[in-house]
Amino acid sequence: MNQVLSKIASGWRGMTGTAAGATAALGMLVAACALVAMAAPRASAQLQTDALRQLIARAPVTSKIIVASDPYDEVDDGPGT
Numbered sequence: 695m696n697q698v699l700s701k702i703a704s705g706w707r708g709m710t711g712t713a714a715g716a717t718a719a720l721g722m723l724v725a726a727c728a729l730v731a732m733a734a735p736r737a738s739a740q741l742q743t744d745a746l747r748q749l750i751a752r753a754p755v756t757s758k759i760i761v762a763s764d765p766y767d768e769v770d771d772g773p774g775t
Contacts, residue, residue, distance in 0.1 A: 706715075750758065
């Protein structure tokens, strides 16, 4: 394990100070930013979904009932007609 780490460290030291080192560092920075940009909205959406589920679970049964009515001729024509 130590040999692998020393090889990586010596390779990194060899690249730093060159354009390849800067490119590698920029590539890692871009990858990290892309990961954060993808993960943050997903976590936010999950948080909202969990909050809605908790709200519905706490509501009494009478609040969870949906009642709708519509004349048959309007249902037959389709929505928006």
